[in-house]
Amino acid sequence: MAVNQGEQIGALKQMTEREGVDDALLQRDADVFFHQTLSTPVFNTISKAEGAYIFDGSGKKYLDLHGNGVHTIGYNHPKVVEALKHQMDVSLSFAPRRFTNEPSVALAEKLTELAPDDLSRVLFCPGGSEAIEMAVMLAKHHTGKYKTLSFEGTFHGAGFQAVSIGADPHFKEGLGPMMPGALHLPLPDYFRNPWGSDDQQFVDDMYLKKLQDKIESEEEIAALVTETIFYNSTVPTKYYWEQVRSLCDEHGILLIFDEIYTAFGRTGKMFASEHFITPDILVVGKGFGGGIVPYAGIIGKEKLNTLQHKSIGHYTHEKSPFCAAAAKSVIEVLEEDRLVERAATLGDYFKKGLETLQGRFEIIGNVTGLGLNLGVDLIKDRKTKERAIGEAHQLMAFCFERGVSFKLIQQNILNLKPALVITQEEIDTVLNTLEDGLQKI
Incomplete structure (x- = not known):
């Protein structure tokens, strides 16, 4: 709006x-x-x-x-501060590309342990916008398709591809042509649905019909990119996500959940998707860095590990031991303090x-x-x-x-x-x- x-x-x-x-x-x-x-x-x-x-x-x-x-x-959590001090004390604050380090590997292992079902591969990057870029590039390379589906009015980051996908006019107006193949659908809304209905399943079915029609009228759709719980706090039903999952599987479309805001306990589950279904790629960020350092990443299925010949996350701070130490301490706080x-x-x-x-x-x-x-x-x-x-x-x-x-x-x-x-x-x-x-x- x-x-x-x-x-x-x-x-x-x-x-x-x-x-x-x-x-x-x-x-x-x-x-x-x-x-x-x-x-x-x-x-x-x-x-x-x-x-x-x-x-x-x-x-x-x-x-x-x-x-x-x-x-x-919470801000300035002592455990995160201590983890960052430790990384400075041991003089391991950065790792050049082609080198790995204990904090980054330990964080990746912990994430794949926590993530639902078979989400077992990760990539890290400086921020949520970049993580969305990585997820979409992975989907395009893996499927060999170039189009994306997302919902009107949403925000998925400030990069050009992320802005194209996000569909909020405020961030797009005046920039000229956006990313080719960025398709959009009305954002599901139970409170202000266009049918004036209080029947959630009816509303779900009507929005699902719009999704199905769009998928069947378009070719080359690589991914559906969406928040698990929408930015205005609208919570889709489990039925809705199950049907979305089925449509995506039927048409070879990868499902990407943007949980930059909602991952790590905010919804009462470690990941918001645990209330519903498992996506192909889960995007995390924001609170991932403990409110002190910027850090984000993607968690994806093993079947997507097919791009050894390409680079989709060629970021300078991809395996930052400093940021990884902060992120791992965030998870430890979540678990220890329940x-x-x-x-x-x-x-x-x-x-x-x-x-x-x-x-x-x-x-x-x-x-x-x-x-x-x-x-x-x-x-x-x-x-x-x-x-x-x-x-x-x-x-x-x-x-x-x-x-x-x-x-x-x-x-x-x-x-x-x-x-x-x-x-x-x-x-x-x-x-x-x-x-x-x-x-x-």
């Missing part, structure tokens, strides 16, 4: 008109960085990030329910609290999501489901002032993705803050 500049700037202005904001540093930022929507103007400075919180320049703390998705195990199970339990608690608010406030049209990956859709009218964009921005600004930070999806959906170390008491703080804000607006 296109960015509403007026609403965004109004909310930013409300956020910045507070005591303790370092105006001088904000101005220095504005004077030196290229300006771009979604990154500028900034509305505050950060002096520290720790656990589930960020701290601004005045020391005020904010419970961060956004974190760009990197804060899975954060995956915690996300499932606290996610249920959080969602029920949001549903209670939905029962009290007409402006909440829909609550969706799984685990600590939740969305609250604000509407002007429950019959028309018109998006309450202005009200959503007002609520975001109110909550920010009260020390709760989150972002908006599609301009009206509260995107609530806290660190998995959040406590039940902190969730209560979020719920109480939302309640106060909803009463005010």
